[in-house]
Amino acid sequence: MLLYDLDLPSLTNLLAQWGEPAYRARQIWEGLYLHLYDSPAQFTNLPISLRAKLAEEFTFNPFTVKTFLDSSDGFTRKTLFQLPDGHLIEAVLMRYGDPADMPPSGSPQNQRFWGESPKGTRGARRTLCISTQAGCAMGCVFCATGQLGFKRHLTSGEIVAQVLYYARMLKDVNESVTNIVLMGMGEPFHNYDNVMAAIDRLNDKDGYNFGARRITLSTVGLVPQIRRFADEKRQVNLAISLHAVEDDERLAIMPVAKRYKIDEILDACRYYIAQTGRRVTFEWALISGVNDTPEVAAKLAARLKGLLCHVNAIPLNPTAGYAGQAASRQRAERFKQTLEQAGIPCTIRMRRGIEIQAGCGQLAGAVGL
Ligand code: SAH
Numbered sequence: 001m002l003l004y005d006l007d008l009p010s011l012t013n014l015l016a017q018w019g020e021p022a023y024r025a026r027q028i029w030e031g032l033y034l035h036l037y038d039s040p041a042q043f044t045n046l047p048i049s050l051r052a053k054l055a056e057e058f059t060f061n062p063f064t065v066k067t068f069l070d071s072s073d074g075f076t077r078k079t080l081f082q083l084p085d086g087h088l089i090e091a092v093l094m095r096y097g098d099p100a101d102m103p104p105s106g107s108p109q110n111q112r113f114w115g116e117s118p119k120g121t122r123g124a125r126r127t128l129c130i131s132t133q134a135g136c137a138m139g140c141v142f143c144a145t146g147q148l149g150f151k152r153h154l155t156s157g158e159i160v161a162q163v164l165y166y167a168r169m170l171k172d173v174n175e176s177v178t179n180i181v182l183m184g185m186g187e188p189f190h191n192y193d194n195v196m197a198a199i200d201r202l203n204d205k206d207g208y209n210f211g212a213r214r215i216t217l218s219t220v221g222l223v224p225q226i227r228r229f230a231d232e233k234r235q236v237n238l239a240i241s242l243h244a245v246e247d248d249e250r251l252a253i254m255p256v257a258k259r260y261k262i263d264e265i266l267d268a269c270r271y272y273i274a275q276t277g278r279r280v281t282f283e284w285a286l287i288s289g290v291n292d293t294p295e296v297a298a299k300l301a302a303r304l305k306g307l308l309c310h311v312n313a314i315p316l317n318p319t320a321g322y323a324g325q326a327a328s329r330q331r332a333e334r335f336k337q338t339l340e341q342a343g344i345p346c347t348i349r350m351r352r353g354i355e356i357q358a359g360c361g362q363l364a365g366a367v368g369l
């Protein structure tokens with residue numbers, strides 16, 4: 001079993017069963033989540049016999065790193081992990097600095113990913129995009145993960161381990177993860193319990209202590225889970241992948257639209273906003289001629305009117321299995337303007353890591369294979 005799959009009460013119970021004093025559980029917990037140890041030998045404050053027992057009973061590291069790729073500007077890294085049963089998942093780290101401080105792409109400062117921060121770290125972010133499933137069952141046609149199909153759910157520990165892997169690397173250069181987005185492979189709400197357990201474990205004050213407000217969960221729009229999430233009132237940010245303004249248009253690119261109508265999704269969002277007081281983000285992959293016209297933008301603005309929300313639009317990233325093209329910059333700007341003139345805030349997201357297939361929807365577990 002993977003040690004990261006345990007929460008603190010379970011670990012405490014287990015150690016009590018082993019006849020260990022109660023403080024040992026906390027020592028292990030701190031080793032894992034404060035000191036970021038990932039091998040039994042690092043737990044030098046534990047007796048050798050206990051270290052041996054832990055090593056015998058648990059896996060400390062669930063992944064083999066198959067390969068990693070850095071973008072040419074050096075600010076995006078995608079790592080391909082192999083799970084013990086052979087499945088592949090990916091996690092992407094994006095380093096953002098204050099744009100004024102960023103050296104130009106291709107400059108010597110940008111040649112190395114590690115050890116060299118973007119010059120000046122004012123407002124710098126280290127955003128980590130992690131996977132929640134190997135593959136995905138939702139089948140969105142424009143998404144490489146969807147094109148792959150569903151392999152399996154990740155355990156809570158496998159989700160947490162992706163964060164700790166990068167946290168260790170960043171620690172070596174005196175940096176840390178500042179934001180986590182659950183936007184890698186998989187549909188987080190399809191793996192609800194494990195995802196929430198992972199979030200709670202990362203959030204644990206006595207452990208990694210990562211603020212829920214710095215975590216964003218993105219869903220294809222599973223209505224019952226949006227409502228459950230609203231009731232649980234976590235401080236995690238919620239993003240909904242909408243991509244279309246009419247049900248039939250949505251169904252043409254997202255099979256899940258057969259199950260949940262846009263009206264039901266928006267109602268669930270209203271419920272979420274009422275329960276939490278938090279703003280919802282709607283994600284919109286701008287596909288040329290499909291959902292990037294001013295007419296679509298105007299309809300979208302009308303549907304979202306009065307909702308505490310924000311639209312995050314991103315020109316479509318290319319994937320092997322979908323012929324759709326990214327909206328032009330001009331169309332994207334026009335889309336944004338139309339929404340904003342109607343009172344709906346909108347940002348056009350920077351595309352990151354496209355040339356290493358690390359952009360949104362490009363994760364197919366296939367780098368270097
Ligand atoms: N399953 C979740 C989270 C992972 S996908 C979801 O669908 O929300 C993360 C985001 O990338 C989603 O908004 C998804 O719609 C978007 N996406 C998928 N394929 C894309 C592509 N080819 N280009 C741009 N965005 C894409």
Ligand code: SF4
Nearest residue numbers: 136138140143146220
């Ligand atoms: Fe799954 Fe999200 Fe890709 Fe759709 S966009 S197939 S829900 S990972």
